[in-house]
Amino acid sequence: MEESILTSIKQLLGIAEEYEHFDPNIIMHINSVFSILTQMGVGPAAGFSIKDKSAVWSDFISEESKLEAVKSYINMKVRLLFDPPLSSAVIECMNRMISEFEWRLNFAAENKD
Helix, strand or coil: CEEHHHHHHHHHHHHCCCCCCCCCHHHHHHHHHHHHHHHHHHCCCCCCCCCCCCCEEHCCCCCHHHHHHHHHHHHHHHHHHHHHCCCHHHHHHHHHHHHHHHHHHHHHHHCCC
């Protein structure tokens, strides 16, 4: 079975799959990040969004070479939106990592064969 986008992001946020209280908030943030990725040229040209835990990663992107970077990018962006760290140093570090992922994903999207 393929990995659910919502379930995997919840797991990375430290939220159990069966705890659904925050699902609408997390889904909203995930969809915001998908919008950013679409603008960068990553994923389906028409855009992408999720409604529940039925959407899987391969629905968004089938390119294995970009998949893990997309997962990490979405996780970091959602974490900053949903549950930001208290330390400004950690936030700054995460923002630098996000910027690097954005650059690399954008570069990869622009250099498709």
